[in-house]
Structure formats: structure tokens, C-alpha cells
Amino acid sequence: MPDLLLELLSEEIPARMQAQAAADLQRLVTNALVDRGLTYEGAQCFATPRRLALHVVGLPARQPDTREERKGPRVGAPEAAVQGFLKSAGLASLAEAKVVADPKKGEFYVALLERPGRATPAVLAEVIPSIILAFPWPKSMRWGAGSDRPDALRWVRPLQSILCTFGADTEEPEIVPFSIGGIASGDTTRGHRFMAPGAFRVKRFEDYIASLHKAFVVLDVERRKSIISHDARDLAFAQGLDLVDDEALLDEVAGLVEWPVVLMGRFDESFLDIPPEVIRATIRANQKCFVARRLGEARLANRFLLTGNMVTPDEGATIIAGNERVVRARLSDAKFFWESDLKVKLEDRLPKLDSIVFHEKLGTQGERVKRVAALARKLAPIIGADPDKAERAAHLAKADLVSEMVGEFPELQGLMGRYYAAAQGEDASVAAAVEEHYKPQGPSDRVPVDPVSIAVALADKLDTLVGFWAIDEKPTGSKDPYALRRAALGVIRLVLESAVRLPLLERVFQHSAIFAGRATKQQFVKDVSPVYASTLLSEGEKQTVIGRQVGQVLKGEKEGKRQAFEEIAINLLAFFADRLKVYLRDKGARHDLIDAVFALPGQDDLLMVVRRVEALGRLLDTEDGKNLLAGHRRAANILRAEEKKDGAGAFEAAFDPALLDKEEEQVLAASLGRVQTDTTAALAREDFEGAMRAIATLRPAVDAFFDKVTVNAEDAGLRVNRLRLLNALRDTTLTVADFSKVGG
Amino acid sequence: MTATADPTRSFQGLILALQGFWAEQGCVVLQPYDMEVGAGTFHPATTLRSLGPKPWRAAYVQPSRRPKDGRYGENPNRLQHYYQFQAILKPSPPDLQDLYVRSLAAIGIDLSLHDIRFVEDDWESPTLGAWGLGWECWCDGMEVSQFTYFQQVAGLECAPVSGELTYGLERLAMYVQGVENVYDLNFNGRDGIERISYGDVFKQAEQEYSRFNFEYADTALLFQHFKDAEAEARHLLEAGEPEAEGEHHKLALPAYDQCIKASHLFNLLDARGVISVTERQSYIFRVRELAKACGAAWLRTAGGGAA
Incomplete structure (x- = not known):
């Protein structure tokens, strides 16, 4: 069966776009072929900095023939209908149509449409140009003389040539003929830009990949990555060094070369005084090079590994020397940033945060720092952190954002702050918290253990969440531009993994008042400023007068908006519940019981919620638990049915012990009383296991009740009393969880 | 070749070599625009000529002023006034990348020894309402030029598209002369007492303008x-x-x-x-x-x- 080989050679494709583009090419071409009846055995796509390639194996030589019967009008239908039919079916006259008799509808015309399958190359010549014209590049461009035409070809960078052949192994493949943007398809390509620039002819895939290799092009990105990774490791090892792994850098570098040649350069030992993370960030971001450690040591070696694209007669000496020059200059800059940053105290940087807008509606970073510091102080006692240290750490936590180093390498935020805090003699916990307050950044990031770090990390995330909730900027669908899901997950992990008791509703309620105050104040100042602009008051006097008025407005508002804050708190808690489910599911824990616990009133302490969920899960794993759940369902179903007759809430009153006429009723009533007492006591001790154990003891009484007692007794008084007893059962289970929310 | 004209021996030789190369490609060799600009792109020979249908090719040196980059003559790489060499070709010819690579050879960069790379870098000038796609061109890990296919200038679609090449002359000269400090560049290609360095020409200006830019303006x-x-x-x-x-x-x-x-x-x-x-x-x-x-x-x- 024949194969298709397609290569699109262009000027350099951005590294970050290559993999997706190759996958898109494969998907679009193979889908288009299948849609046209051309199934295939296999397909593979490739990308290098200059080419996208696709190999589709085992295509038929032509499309299958198709036969279709198209039903027309009845015999004797009006002329217009007949003409329409002839036209749509492509028939010259009715003589070409069949007449078919139907017992109900009579006779009608049928056109027999037979379409012979077209040769595959003809189909390809039609399909491929349209795919190229509409290719989904994230960014594309026009170029050259034809670029003034509105329908000009767009590509990621100028497209230079197209190779497109089709044929079986055994025969000479043919060129799939088409032309697009002035480029005619052919059967030639070019090798490495410098080492093998000439054009050469290609017959089929095996030949293509081998010829490219001879022309210094490694087509497969995985192969390039493995060459870079192995060679870098070997070169490092030979010097007694250990390569610092960097998958993202490896991906990028493999997209920058067609013929990887790994070389090792060095830099002056004296640069090793700069923090290792800075050295790595400098060399990585600017030079796309790897760094290495001395074997068995944490500190970096004064070496870097670069990936060139050239084999040179001097074995890379010139290339190494050039790269060393640049690395030297970059490290000199970094050293300068490091040393000049150390000269400024972190608190002296704070005023600059007042001019950095965090979010238009949430104010500046400076305002944010004040809020987070106050919140961290409030949270500290819950976590067992020193409130002064928590406040201090929060106060300094964002100062490094305006340091030279973080300006240059934003990914070093927090870490640099920690270095600078330590250098200016801050308490070790404070310095650590400056870095760790950003943690955890995701499901696999480390959760800090120092209580000060935990307090500031929680305050930072809660401030973000409450702020965006207060201005109604919640995540929707796949859109979460402020990474609020990640922040909520951070709170969940901090609380659960450090066993922090944090009543969220009250915290969120209090904090949302701060945001509302901010918005009110802004609006008020905006409204009254013009009034005062024309007065003779000095600027200071104006501020005082306005400030006093704002205070009064805010006081009134806090009462007036109580409900709004409560809504924010409840809504945000629901978001936490949602995130908690995702978190537990990812951990393989039971997440389906969360609703059963959150349905109870006042459940806003995530740690207690999870403990209760776990205990409930264990109860429901036991026979007693399963039967109790079944009994509860039965009771609930009966109550629901009977409430329809008697009206909602008809059985809420307490049952009358005097009317308990069967023994099983009396036993159940007694059990309920005991269990109610036991669970309440256990819950007061936060002993969820104990509460579950107590509730489980209801099972025999419930089973016996349903076994022996007819709820809907003939006697109306007995019936109502029994329903009230069931209602008491439902209420009792509600002390531990809302069983009606348990799934399965 | 005399030392004065050797692009690897003198700053002016580098300029002359680039001018010669692009003149061969049919560019009009212009002189710098006589106004203070932040980059060669501001020269009307690029900004305005890249608009409209008429073919155009030009090359010129443009002194570029970046007041914020002043370092009082103390930094070996940063200047508030430096030279860009600019080539603009409209419409962009199909072999522009090849021409660019050959221009590097023309200034003494041996293409068999060096590692030339085109690394994604999309260009945008918010003040000019302009953007284009292209690369920063690397020679052995150093960015030596900016290569852009203009898509829009002054908020208008470029039709046809121009190709723009911008060489950072000081950086290139430092590389080909093997000098670590910009002020040590040989400007005129002479030795001994006749030697005039980049520092001789510009150091005082860097100091004075840094004062002006940051303190006295x-x-x-x-x-x-x-x-x-x-x-x-x-x-x-x-x-x-x-x-x-x-x-x-x-x-x-x-x-x-x-x-x-x-x-x-x-x-x-x-x-x-x-x-x-x-x-x-x-x-x-x-x-x-x-x-x-x-x-x-x-x-x-x-x-x-x-x-």
C-alpha cells in the first residue's frame, strides 16, 4: 500500500510551537483523508526548527467507488419538481432515472448515482493546500512580494518549499501536484542551513530520514533530546560533574537545533558567590544552557553546557569562547544586581509597591501587602505562629518584586526576598516565610512546615480569593486568569497537611468587609473631590475632612452590607467544597461524601470536614453502615411520600412515647434517645469515629422496626406517631451527616 | 585591505563593510536621520517607507538614544547613545535570511566556525503602533541582530511586507574585535599614538548625557x-x-x-x-x-x- 510523505520547509519555527504544529498537521491531514474514504494504517509527524513533516503509511491508491440511490418525486409530479430532481441528481433526462413502485405511495423516480473513487494523489492535491492555507498557528505572518494580496498565504515564518510524494515502496513515488503562494510541491528538500544547504531529491520516508541525517538534520525531536541529554551528562560526568536536569529547557533547546552538538564552557569561580538559583536562571533564560553541580555536592560548578547546531573544524572552540563571553557578561550583570540589591533594605523598597497596580479594582501591591500583613497577624495564633513574625514576614514578602534581580528574572520572586531578608538579619522564620508564602504552587509543590510560613501563605491566598470574590471575578469554565483554583487548592493543602483549624466563614466575612470598604472609599473620594477642588482648603485639610466623612460612610455600610458579605463567604465556601472534592478525588480518597457533610449547618472548617468525611466513609464501608444507610433511605422515602399527602413538615413534632405500641417501636425510640446523646457527646469532643460508631448501633433497631412495624397503620394516630418516629430517626442521622446526599 | 577598512579591526571598518554589502543588494545608503530617535526603525526611511505599495531598499547607520540606559560611562555594555545599522527591504526578498548570513561573513564572521541561530523574538513598538514577526539572531549565543518581517506600522497593514534587519554595531564590533569593554573598541583601526578608541570618542558624552538624562533635564x-x-x-x-x-x-x-x-x-x-x-x-x-x-x-x- 502506498505512503504519503509531506514536508513543509520554512524559515525558523519558534521552538515552543513545533510540537503542536506537527500534531496539528497529522490530525488535519489524516482526518481529511478519512472523511474522504481514505483510511490508513499509521501516521507519524515530526518537527525541527525548519520543517514540519508527516508520514502516512498504508493508504489506498484510490478512494472506494460509491453508489447512492436518490429518491425523486412521484411519477406525474409537477414539472418544477421533476426539473429540480434532475438538476440535483445531475441527470440529463428522466430516461436516466429508474421508476420504483411503492405499494402505498405509488410510483416514483429514483436516480442511481455512481461515483467512481478518485485517485488518492488527486484527493491529496486538493486537501493539503486547504490545510496549509488555514493552518492553526498561534501567530502567523505574510511576507514577500505576494503579501499585498488580501488572500496572501500566511505561515508562522516564510514557507520555502513543499515536498509531497505518494507511492508504494516498490515503485517510484509520484509528486502530489499542487501550488500554493507561488510554491509548487516537489520531491526535493534541503539539509542543515550551514553544513548541507544544497537541495536533494527524496523518494520515500526511509530515504528521507536517512538523507536528512547525512545532511546533518536529526528529524525526530525525541532523538535530538536524547542526544543532548546523553552528551551533556557524559561531558559533565567526565569532569566529575552532575548535570542539573531541566526538562523544559531540554524541550526548548531541542527545538532550536537540527544537529545538536553539546559543548562545555566555563565561567569565573568568583561568580559562584551569587546564589546558585540566580546563576541557573541567568544561564538558562538568556543563554538556554544547562548548569552542573560537583558530584555529590549541592553547590554549582563553574561550568555550563551549551547546545550548538554546528560541527566545526576547531571542534567548537570558537563557539565555546563566544558563549563564555556572553555568559560572563550576563553573570556580571547578575552580580551587579545581586550586590546593588543587597544595599537596599527590603522595607525601603515598600513605597514602590504603592505604584504597582495589583488589579484595577483591588488596588496596588502596597495595599495588598498591608491587608495580608494584618490577616497574617490574625491567623498566626490559630497556627501557633508568632504574630509579630507573621506580620513582619508578610510586610516584607512582596518587597523583592521591585528588586533589580526579580525585575530581570521574575521566576526568582520570593527566593530573592528570602536571600535579601536573611542578609539584612531578619529572623530565620521570617526569611523563610518570604520565600514560602507563595507555596504550595500546585498539587505537587511542597507545603511549608514553619508556622510563620503557613500563616503568611494562608493570608496571601485568602486575600487573593476574597478579593476576587468581592469584585466578582470568579473562575469560569476553563478560564481562571488569576489562578484562583490554584490558590484555593493551596489553602486546602495548607490547612489539611498542617492540621490547621480555620473557620473560613468568619474569616472570609471579615476580610470581604475590607474590600467593600476600599471600593466605597474610592467612589466616595471620586464623588466629593470635585466639590472640594474649588474650596480654599489646603490639600492636607481636604484629606482630613474627606477622611472623616469616609469613616462615617464605612461604619454605616458595614451594617448595611452584612448580607452581601455573608453571600461572598458562603459562595466562596462552596468553591472550597468543590476544590476539596477535586483534591480528595486526586488523592484517591472518597470525595462523594463531601456534600453529605457540607450540607450540615456551620461546616466551614476544612480540617473537620475532611475528618468527618473520612469517618463517614469508614462507617459506610461496614455492614452496619450500609444497612443503616438503607434504613435511612427507606425512612426518607416513606416520609417523602406521606408528606405529599399530609403536607410538608407534617411529622416534625416529637413522637408520643405513650403511643408506641409495638416493642420494636419502643426499642427504636429508646435507641434514638441514647444514640442522640452519644453522638452529640462524641461530636462535642470532635470524635467523629465515636459518633459514627454510636450511629451504627442504630442498625438492629432500625432493621427490626422495618421488619415488624407497619408504618401506615389503619389507626390515624398510630400512623402519625410512627411517621414522627421515622422523622426522629432522620434527624438523629443528621447530627453526623446528611445521608440523603450520599450517592450510590 | 587596510586596517582602517578591516571590519574586524575598526568600528568604522565594520560600518563601511555593512554599507558596502547592502549597497551591493541595491539599497540606497542613507545617512543617519538628523533627529534624536530611540532606534533605527524611527528613521522615516523605515517607518514611512514601509507603508504603501512602492518597492524600497535602504541601509543606514542610526545613532539611537535610550536615555534610561545611561550608566555614566561606567558599564562596559550599556550606553544611552549607541549605533544601530539598519537595512530595510521592501518587499522582503525570498532569500533575506541568506543575505543576512552573508552580511555576517562580509564583516569577518567565518560561518564554518560560528554557530548562527534564529531564535523567536517578535517585535513590537507600542509608540509606533508597529509589530512584526521574526527572530533575534544569535552568533555563538550572543544576540547580534534583530530580524523582523513588518506586519503593521503606524497601525496600518504593511502591503507588501518589508524585511528589517537591525545590527547592534557596538556589540558586533566588540565580538569581532575580541574586546570586553565597549570603550576599548578600536574606532579608526590605527595603532599606537594614532589609535582612537570608542572611549576617546564617546566616553565623555556618556558621562555628560547620563547626568542630563537622569539629573539635569x-x-x-x-x-x-x-x-x-x-x-x-x-x-x-x-x-x-x-x-x-x-x-x-x-x-x-x-x-x-x-x-x-x-x-x-x-x-x-x-x-x-x-x-x-x-x-x-x-x-x-x-x-x-x-x-x-x-x-x-x-x-x-x-x-x-x-x-
């Missing part, structure tokens, strides 16, 4: 100049409007000069630290609006291809 005056330039540009754009259908705009070039002025004044104010983050956006916007209006006026002139 009268900001009230600069704000006024900015307003004046903006007002003059608006006035010229309006006064140059064609009086009848089919006539040309009469003052597109002088109006554009005022736009350049406003842009440089903004850079000076920015260096003096008197423009807040929020104001910054609005100043950029104001310059961009001027650039757009000038571009639109240019399209209604003979140079812009108007009938």
Missing part, C-alpha cells in the same frame, strides 16, 4: 516640549490636508518629525522618573496616535504611493 520644560511637539504635529497634519479630491497630503514628513520629537521627549521624561506607571500608558498612546495619523497622511503622498 528640566522636566517642566520637557513636558512643555512634549505638548508643543504634539500640538505642532496635529497642526501640521490638519494644515497639510489636501484641499481637493485627488490631491496629496502636503506635510506628512514634517508632521512625522514632530512625532519623533514627542517620542524622544517621552523617553527623557521616563528616564527622569516623572511619569507614573498609569501615565506611561497614556503617553505611549498619545505618541502612537500621532504615528498613526502620520502614517495615514503618508499614504496620501507620492512616496506613500498615492496616485
Whole structure:
């Protein structure tokens, strides 16, 4: 069966776009072929900095023939209908149509449409140009003389040539003929830009990949990555060094070369005084090079590994020397940033945060720092952190954002702050918290253990969440531009993994008042400023007068908006519940019981919620638990049915012990009383296991009740009393969880 | 080749070699524009000529002023005044990458020994309302040029697209001369007492202008100049409007000069630290609006291809 080989050679494709583009090419071409009846055995796509390639194996030589019967009008239908039919079916006259008799509808015309399958190359010549014209590049461009035409070809960078052949192994493949943007398809390509620039002819895939290799092009990105990774490791090892792994850098570098040649350069030992993370960030971001450690040591070696694209007669000496020059200059800059940053105290940087807008509606970073510091102080006692240290750490936590180093390498935020805090003699916990307050950044990031770090990390995330909730900027669908899901997950992990008791509703309620105050104040100042602009008051006097008025407005508002804050708190808690489910599911824990616990009133302490969920899960794993759940369902179903007759809430009153006429009723009533007492006591001790154990003891009484007692007794008084007893059962289970929310 | 003309021995030799190379490609070799600009792109030979249908090829050196980058002559790599070499080809020829690589060979870079790379770097000038796709060109890990296919300039689609090459001359010269400090560059290619270095030519200027940019520039005056330039540009754009259908705009070039002025004044104010983050956006916007209006006026002139 024949194969298709397609290569699109262009000027350099951005590294970050290559993999997706190759996958898109494969998907679009193979889908288009299948849609046209051309199934295939296999397909593979490739990308290098200059080419996208696709190999589709085992295509038929032509499309299958198709036969279709198209039903027309009845015999004797009006002329217009007949003409329409002839036209749509492509028939010259009715003589070409069949007449078919139907017992109900009579006779009608049928056109027999037979379409012979077209040769595959003809189909390809039609399909491929349209795919190229509409290719989904994230960014594309026009170029050259034809670029003034509105329908000009767009590509990621100028497209230079197209190779497109089709044929079986055994025969000479043919060129799939088409032309697009002035480029005619052919059967030639070019090798490495410098080492093998000439054009050469290609017959089929095996030949293509081998010829490219001879022309210094490694087509497969995985192969390039493995060459870079192995060679870098070997070169490092030979010097007694250990390569610092960097998958993202490896991906990028493999997209920058067609013929990887790994070389090792060095830099002056004296640069090793700069923090290792800075050295790595400098060399990585600017030079796309790897760094290495001395074997068995944490500190970096004064070496870097670069990936060139050239084999040179001097074995890379010139290339190494050039790269060393640049690395030297970059490290000199970094050293300068490091040393000049150390000269400024972190608190002296704070005023600059007042001019950095965090979010238009949430104010500046400076305002944010004040809020987070106050919140961290409030949270500290819950976590067992020193409130002064928590406040201090929060106060300094964002100062490094305006340091030279973080300006240059934003990914070093927090870490640099920690270095600078330590250098200016801050308490070790404070310095650590400056870095760790950003943690955890995701499901696999480390959760800090120092209580000060935990307090500031929680305050930072809660401030973000409450702020965006207060201005109604919640995540929707796949859109979460402020990474609020990640922040909520951070709170969940901090609380659960450090066993922090944090009543969220009250915290969120209090904090949302701060945001509302901010918005009110802004609006008020905006409204009254013009009034005062024309007065003779000095600027200071104006501020005082306005400030006093704002205070009064805010006081009134806090009462007036109580409900709004409560809504924010409840809504945000629901978001936490949602995130908690995702978190537990990812951990393989039971997440389906969360609703059963959150349905109870006042459940806003995530740690207690999870403990209760776990205990409930264990109860429901036991026979007693399963039967109790079944009994509860039965009771609930009966109550629901009977409430329809008697009206909602008809059985809420307490049952009358005097009317308990069967023994099983009396036993159940007694059990309920005991269990109610036991669970309440256990819950007061936060002993969820104990509460579950107590509730489980209801099972025999419930089973016996349903076994022996007819709820809907003939006697109306007995019936109502029994329903009230069931209602008491439902209420009792509600002390531990809302069983009606348990799934399965 | 004399030492004076050798691109690897003298700064001026490098310039001469690039001029010679691009002259061979049919570029008009222009002289620097006689106004303060932040980059070679601001030269009307690039900004305005990249608009409209007429073919165009030019190459020139452009002194570029970046007031914020001044370091009082103390930094070996950073200057508030430096030279860019600019080549613009419209429409972009199909072998532009190849031409670029050959221009490197022409200034003494042995292509068999070096590692030349094209690394994604999309270019955007918010003040000019311009953007394009291209690369930063690396030689052994060092960015030596910017390569851009203009897609839009002055908010207008480029039709056809121009290819723009910008060489950072000091950096290139440091590389080919093997010098670590820009002020040590040999400017004239002579030795001994006849040798004139880049430092001899520019160090004092770097010190004085750094003082001016950061300390002494009268900001009230600069704000006024900015307003004046903006007002003059608006006035010229309006006064140059064609009086009848089919006539040309009469003052597109002088109006554009005022736009350049406003842009440089903004850079000076920015260096003096008197423009807040929020104001910054609005100043950029104001310059961009001027650039757009000038571009639109240019399209209604003979140079812009108007009938």
C-alpha cells in the first residue's frame, strides 16, 4: 500500500510551537483523508526548527467507488419538481432515472448515482493546500512580494518549499501536484542551513530520514533530546560533574537545533558567590544552557553546557569562547544586581509597591501587602505562629518584586526576598516565610512546615480569593486568569497537611468587609473631590475632612452590607467544597461524601470536614453502615411520600412515647434517645469515629422496626406517631451527616 | 585591505563593510536621520517607507538614544547613545535570511566556525503602533541582530511586507574585535599614538548625557516640549490636508518629525522618573496616535504611493 510523505520547509519555527504544529498537521491531514474514504494504517509527524513533516503509511491508491440511490418525486409530479430532481441528481433526462413502485405511495423516480473513487494523489492535491492555507498557528505572518494580496498565504515564518510524494515502496513515488503562494510541491528538500544547504531529491520516508541525517538534520525531536541529554551528562560526568536536569529547557533547546552538538564552557569561580538559583536562571533564560553541580555536592560548578547546531573544524572552540563571553557578561550583570540589591533594605523598597497596580479594582501591591500583613497577624495564633513574625514576614514578602534581580528574572520572586531578608538579619522564620508564602504552587509543590510560613501563605491566598470574590471575578469554565483554583487548592493543602483549624466563614466575612470598604472609599473620594477642588482648603485639610466623612460612610455600610458579605463567604465556601472534592478525588480518597457533610449547618472548617468525611466513609464501608444507610433511605422515602399527602413538615413534632405500641417501636425510640446523646457527646469532643460508631448501633433497631412495624397503620394516630418516629430517626442521622446526599 | 577598512579591526571598518554589502543588494545608503530617535526603525526611511505599495531598499547607520540606559560611562555594555545599522527591504526578498548570513561573513564572521541561530523574538513598538514577526539572531549565543518581517506600522497593514534587519554595531564590533569593554573598541583601526578608541570618542558624552538624562533635564520644560511637539504635529497634519479630491497630503514628513520629537521627549521624561506607571500608558498612546495619523497622511503622498 502506498505512503504519503509531506514536508513543509520554512524559515525558523519558534521552538515552543513545533510540537503542536506537527500534531496539528497529522490530525488535519489524516482526518481529511478519512472523511474522504481514505483510511490508513499509521501516521507519524515530526518537527525541527525548519520543517514540519508527516508520514502516512498504508493508504489506498484510490478512494472506494460509491453508489447512492436518490429518491425523486412521484411519477406525474409537477414539472418544477421533476426539473429540480434532475438538476440535483445531475441527470440529463428522466430516461436516466429508474421508476420504483411503492405499494402505498405509488410510483416514483429514483436516480442511481455512481461515483467512481478518485485517485488518492488527486484527493491529496486538493486537501493539503486547504490545510496549509488555514493552518492553526498561534501567530502567523505574510511576507514577500505576494503579501499585498488580501488572500496572501500566511505561515508562522516564510514557507520555502513543499515536498509531497505518494507511492508504494516498490515503485517510484509520484509528486502530489499542487501550488500554493507561488510554491509548487516537489520531491526535493534541503539539509542543515550551514553544513548541507544544497537541495536533494527524496523518494520515500526511509530515504528521507536517512538523507536528512547525512545532511546533518536529526528529524525526530525525541532523538535530538536524547542526544543532548546523553552528551551533556557524559561531558559533565567526565569532569566529575552532575548535570542539573531541566526538562523544559531540554524541550526548548531541542527545538532550536537540527544537529545538536553539546559543548562545555566555563565561567569565573568568583561568580559562584551569587546564589546558585540566580546563576541557573541567568544561564538558562538568556543563554538556554544547562548548569552542573560537583558530584555529590549541592553547590554549582563553574561550568555550563551549551547546545550548538554546528560541527566545526576547531571542534567548537570558537563557539565555546563566544558563549563564555556572553555568559560572563550576563553573570556580571547578575552580580551587579545581586550586590546593588543587597544595599537596599527590603522595607525601603515598600513605597514602590504603592505604584504597582495589583488589579484595577483591588488596588496596588502596597495595599495588598498591608491587608495580608494584618490577616497574617490574625491567623498566626490559630497556627501557633508568632504574630509579630507573621506580620513582619508578610510586610516584607512582596518587597523583592521591585528588586533589580526579580525585575530581570521574575521566576526568582520570593527566593530573592528570602536571600535579601536573611542578609539584612531578619529572623530565620521570617526569611523563610518570604520565600514560602507563595507555596504550595500546585498539587505537587511542597507545603511549608514553619508556622510563620503557613500563616503568611494562608493570608496571601485568602486575600487573593476574597478579593476576587468581592469584585466578582470568579473562575469560569476553563478560564481562571488569576489562578484562583490554584490558590484555593493551596489553602486546602495548607490547612489539611498542617492540621490547621480555620473557620473560613468568619474569616472570609471579615476580610470581604475590607474590600467593600476600599471600593466605597474610592467612589466616595471620586464623588466629593470635585466639590472640594474649588474650596480654599489646603490639600492636607481636604484629606482630613474627606477622611472623616469616609469613616462615617464605612461604619454605616458595614451594617448595611452584612448580607452581601455573608453571600461572598458562603459562595466562596462552596468553591472550597468543590476544590476539596477535586483534591480528595486526586488523592484517591472518597470525595462523594463531601456534600453529605457540607450540607450540615456551620461546616466551614476544612480540617473537620475532611475528618468527618473520612469517618463517614469508614462507617459506610461496614455492614452496619450500609444497612443503616438503607434504613435511612427507606425512612426518607416513606416520609417523602406521606408528606405529599399530609403536607410538608407534617411529622416534625416529637413522637408520643405513650403511643408506641409495638416493642420494636419502643426499642427504636429508646435507641434514638441514647444514640442522640452519644453522638452529640462524641461530636462535642470532635470524635467523629465515636459518633459514627454510636450511629451504627442504630442498625438492629432500625432493621427490626422495618421488619415488624407497619408504618401506615389503619389507626390515624398510630400512623402519625410512627411517621414522627421515622422523622426522629432522620434527624438523629443528621447530627453526623446528611445521608440523603450520599450517592450510590 | 587596510586596517582602517578591516571590519574586524575598526568600528568604522565594520560600518563601511555593512554599507558596502547592502549597497551591493541595491539599497540606497542613507545617512543617519538628523533627529534624536530611540532606534533605527524611527528613521522615516523605515517607518514611512514601509507603508504603501512602492518597492524600497535602504541601509543606514542610526545613532539611537535610550536615555534610561545611561550608566555614566561606567558599564562596559550599556550606553544611552549607541549605533544601530539598519537595512530595510521592501518587499522582503525570498532569500533575506541568506543575505543576512552573508552580511555576517562580509564583516569577518567565518560561518564554518560560528554557530548562527534564529531564535523567536517578535517585535513590537507600542509608540509606533508597529509589530512584526521574526527572530533575534544569535552568533555563538550572543544576540547580534534583530530580524523582523513588518506586519503593521503606524497601525496600518504593511502591503507588501518589508524585511528589517537591525545590527547592534557596538556589540558586533566588540565580538569581532575580541574586546570586553565597549570603550576599548578600536574606532579608526590605527595603532599606537594614532589609535582612537570608542572611549576617546564617546566616553565623555556618556558621562555628560547620563547626568542630563537622569539629573539635569528640566522636566517642566520637557513636558512643555512634549505638548508643543504634539500640538505642532496635529497642526501640521490638519494644515497639510489636501484641499481637493485627488490631491496629496502636503506635510506628512514634517508632521512625522514632530512625532519623533514627542517620542524622544517621552523617553527623557521616563528616564527622569516623572511619569507614573498609569501615565506611561497614556503617553505611549498619545505618541502612537500621532504615528498613526502620520502614517495615514503618508499614504496620501507620492512616496506613500498615492496616485
